[in-house]
Amino acid sequence: MFIKNYDFPYVFHLAKEFTIGQTIYINGIIDNNSEKEQTFTVNLIGGSTIMDFKRGAVPLHLSFDLNNNKTTYATLQYGKWGQKQETSVPFKLGKPFDIRIRAVYNKFEIYFNGKLFNKFKYSLLLPLEIIEYVTVDGDVKVTEMRVGGRVFHTPFQANFPGGSLNVGDSIIIYGSTTGNTFQVKLLDHKGKPALSLNPTFDKKLLAQHGRNGTAALRLEDEDGSTTFGSDKEFFVDLRNFKEGIFVFINRQYIMTYPHKGDASIDYAGIVIEKDVDVHAFEVCVHQR
Template sequence: MAYVPAPGYQPAYNPVSVRPAGSQGSSTSTQRGEHVAAPDSPRETLKPLPYVTPIAGGLQPGMSVYVQGMVPHHTQRFRVNFACGSQKGADIALHFNPRFESGDKLVLNSFQGSWGREQHTALPFRKGQHFELVFLVTPQGYQVTVNRAPCCDFQHRIPPERVQLVDVDGDLELQSLNVIGGRTMGGGGMYYPDAGMPMMSSPTSYHPQVPYEAKFPGGLTAKMTVVVRGFVPQGAKSFRINFTMGRSKDIALHINPRVNERLVVRNSRLNGQWGSEERELPHNPFQPGQYFDLSIRCGNQRFKVFANGQPLFNYAHRCPSFQQIDTLAIDGDVVLSYVQF
């Protein structure tokens, strides 16, 4: 069961690095890389940064880039570049450059043959701490949030559709990078409407409150994918992800990580009655103090569920018509990073 990202969702997990020819650094930044550590295992020596992911077709308003990682204690600086090409001297639409060694400041800039005017703001990162970094593309510019809080805005100096790749480098442990929206697929390939896979149509909901509830306009459809990224806090006991049906509130798919029991229970409640539980898994991605990325794809016969890009389980439909599923509900001991479908 191979993982194929949903159209409009381009994730990378524990990314290793491929430097494009002539990759730009910072206007004054270090080129020193930091090895990547997997979030659910002891520190490993992998290929050093930089990490590069292509943006097929460029960026458009409404798209976003999500970066999750950790700032090591020895960090001097790192950067995220939205570059217009991989060749040496390519323009950079946004250069996002936290600097710890020169007054703890965040520098933003652009490069068009030469560096433009720097924009400075307070540094929102702390050494030794994990972070979530979101770049939201708007018609006016980039809105940046760090750890759920507004960080800064950067007005477009270069049209975002010229951006061809996101390039991350420096003193950083990069754990995931997701491109959300547009017509990209994993590996940077283009998505075409006649390929038979519907686009992810809802706006990304960043950091929604729990309990969370959202409606599927027109009901769930075949090949539709729901992406849930979240964090399991220390001391968590249990949480639930439910796909429910109409006024009956029957639950077509109940995903119940029981953190304190180290189980992930799946079930359905139809006509007010719970069915038989399914518990077997190849691995358990829901661990205290760790992030997870869950991709739930609806097929004609079953749900196919992946965690962090790896197969987790299949769940055969038990309800007569999955098109009656119209609500996603999440509650319990979980902190949500974003939900997209």
């Protein structure tokens, strides 16, 4: 949740200990005022609600200088800067930005606008569990900050709350790929696939197999590259409506899979398998 009375800088308090497998999501819009310096920072902080050189520690500091096209990655402890790295800035003035910071073993995987931009090793002297706050300061407007995910082992299988995926419910999957294909299967109450989605990255296709037949759709980003890849974090959203399962990938509508039977009881569980690293999984239950 946001700490009240902190309109700026934005301060997000982690309700629980930040652990390996979790991701911090930050979305917003960069200010397009040419009279400003056009910089902003993101800090993962322990021991203080603000970045303070006299107390607290910063296991990860991100500084974005759009004027000079420079992103700085650093740590801060006891008032002294630790290791530093620099890359270019992937964001544009006046445009939305998407930052995802995922904790894996001994490093942060840092995604900008869905693409893996850097792997920054965190100090053993600044372990993940000391992180209490996430702050954003500078020429930006933050629209969303949240934490999600854990370590998922594949194949991953789960049953839906209440025994079925009801009309209005959604399935949210964040992940990255480790090979050429993976599968997302919705299972019926007999444990058989009612719907199977099979992205193949080398051919840029999404194959859809179900009780209503098979179809293949071409998937690619605006630059012509494949939608999926080891350097990208994908976002799959499956929504159960009366008309069918609506498939969204990276917030873009892809297709609708019509139901074979009753939409409210047709799907009992899900399996995610093959060449995929699942970052987050959630079933969003429609409020009735």
